[in-house]
Amino acid sequence: MRDLEFKQQEAALARNRLLAQTRNWPLMAVLVAITLLLVAAPFALGGYWMRVLTVVFIFATMAEAVNIIAGYTGYPALGNAVFFGTGAYVAAIAANELGVSLAPAIVLAGLGCVTYAVVLGLPILRLSGRYFLMATLGLMEITREVVLNLDITGGAQGQIFPSVTSDPVLANRLFYYLGFGLLLLTALATWWIQNHNIGLALRAIKFDEEAARAMGINTTVYKTAAWAVSAFFTGMGGPSTGISWPTSSQQRSTRSRPRCGCTSSTCSEERARCSVHCSAPASWSFSPSSCGPASQSSTILFLVLSSC
Amino acid sequence: MNEGLVQALVNGILLGGFYAILGVGFSLVYGVMGIINLAHASMVMIGSYLTFSLFSGIGLDPFLSIPLVAAALFVISWLVQKYLLNSLIRRGFMGMTVVSTFGLNLFLINVALLIWSADYRGVVSSYSGVAFELFGIRFPLVRIIILALSLLLTYVLWLFLIRTKTGKAIRAVSLNREAAVLMGIDVYSIYNITFGIGGALAGMAGALLSPISSITPFMGGPLLGIVFSVAVLGGLGNVSGAVIAGIVLGVAQVVGVHFIGTSWQLAISYGIFILVLLVRPQGLRGVKFVK
């Protein structure tokens, strides 16, 4: 019964989407205008607002990525931020241990997360909705515990990504455009999926997985792929913020001074602001507890987006 | 058997009793309404803070504050169900209930940050260091009380469910909602009570936890993993299963720690959780839930 009601609501939402598709030229114009504004913004904005926007881009990227698995495919991956953290770690470890520079490190982060998602997805995506939800949240917890206990990840201290440039203005712009580019890329990928056979398969899976199977869709492949794509973009988001996330001790105690990757210590003592207040994001750091804010913000964003 | 292992077993059972009461409320709510309450662990956190405030404010013993804390959380949860979740269920937005509890979770964390700040808090009573020793095995008094109270309170819940009229109505709704409606049960008021009881159990768990753990607004995260583990291991929605699962998990965790190391404590629990989901998804008891 409940599921049926839920499906009717879904259908109502789908109907609205259909209406939206038929007359969206004004919307397109507004989107293009906003895009142009955002491209030009770094030349008008101060460092603080640029970093705020960078974080917004990354969170929006993550929300968009969750949408691929949760929105299209119907698997509520609320623990998807695990890929955000995993990506940051993969990139930082690749940079510190192998001397990889930022761009390839980001790609590596994405690919690492794809691997993680495929290996985990094959068993976990067998679970139906609610159990999948709990499994992804559990996965986030277990990954954090494992990362805390490994040597290569740096335990509770986390990792510091080596400085990319010594010029703070340049660094700000670099990460700004990185985040913006990632968001555009994710939006583009989502758009492509939506207008391609893959999107059709994913939506079929969402509404009735068994019927989808009976219509010749290899559901295992498609839903794993959906999660992998989701993980890819979320994973690339991890190293692309250029921000030193507070470590667990900083999150817990307002007394200790936030340890930022930057040299100057203008960081506010406030937990939430620490991340965006560092004067130069040329290097960034990440620790096991850094996923919390990212997880919450991106999930909220996804939920808000998907319900309007 | 060496002494260390026996001590680990004892510790595991002492811990497992607490895990049982931690998971029971969550499982009950899921069993009756199908709601995954992501705020359950944060309700535990609020329970701990209330206990802390009562302790530091008027010097009330943490165990004596249980009824007060439980009542407070019952009321909060009851209101949440009545004014938030029920309206979603009525309009058929079942999927949105998870989202709401996700939001509630964040809300509670931030309320705690505002009221109690992010500092570590603790409840240290006069007898917190007391322990008995028997055949070389340590039995800390506080933990024994926690185990005893956990089991007692869970037993009371069980009696409530099988003896009282309301309890029977709750079970009826969980077995078959449509049939319960036809029997004249007001399902939504049963929902209110169930979620209230779930909250009260979380509050009790919080009060019980306060003497043995440091209290922070973020303590819910790791706890939620334990809650999931207990509920899934016991079979989602299965109250008596949750008790057995709590003990099993407590023992497994402490014994695992004995062999691998303390820092892997939580990882062991979560590992069991994922394993159970994959290998025996119906839990120790309960129904199958793989598609």
Added chain:
Amino acid sequence: MEYLMQGFGVSISFGGVQAVKDVDFEVRDGEIFGIIGPNGAGKTTLLNGISGLVPLSGGEIHFRGKRISGVKKPHQITRLGIGRTFQVTRPFEGLTVRENVAVGAVFGRPRGGRKADVHEVVEAAMRFVGNADKRDALVPDLPVAQRKRVELARALAIEPKLLLLDEVMAGLNQKEIEVVMDMVRRIRERGTTVILIEHIMKVVMGLCDRIMVLNYGERLCCDEPDVVCRNDDVICAYLGQRFTQKRRNGGATSGA
């Protein structure tokens, strides 16, 4: 390779309940093969076994001489050319009629060989079942009869060699039944073999070349319609005396 599909001692059980017990059957190329039996006889379950949605607990199912049960996954079975509908209709609720049919055309058609354009296949399937005018409607807006047509079009869009129809005519009125019966005949004329589950005896008798009767998961008999409805076991288990008398007196109506 005389038979299109063969079942050897097919058994399917759910926990303790054995829904299908040791059933042998063979479907000839080009025929309409009926399966009848009382409620809960295991007809739907057998169909699910064929399309791979439930595993067999015993026996084997072969399609065109090759084993499919236990070796092929449901989507692979579909792509071999076995399409189906569901008894309780299960179209994709949030997709339009056209998209529903497109799912079959895009993913379900046999692999390899030259394929017609997806668009053409979809349009043809919708035209065949007569719901092309509803192409942009969403499924929840449609009445039952239309939902059944969406399912039928979706199954046809995979261009099946063998079509499994599970009570496609239940819940339709007389006129609609006639229309769908005609469709089934035309489907067969296009060279598609059909396995048809139906309770409406007029349909079964009027359409099927051969009928298999299931009762409590067991095969009672399998023969031509006239032979089947004279079989004492079948009359006792399913058709009932009244039906046989009526039939003797002339017009056959719905049984069970």
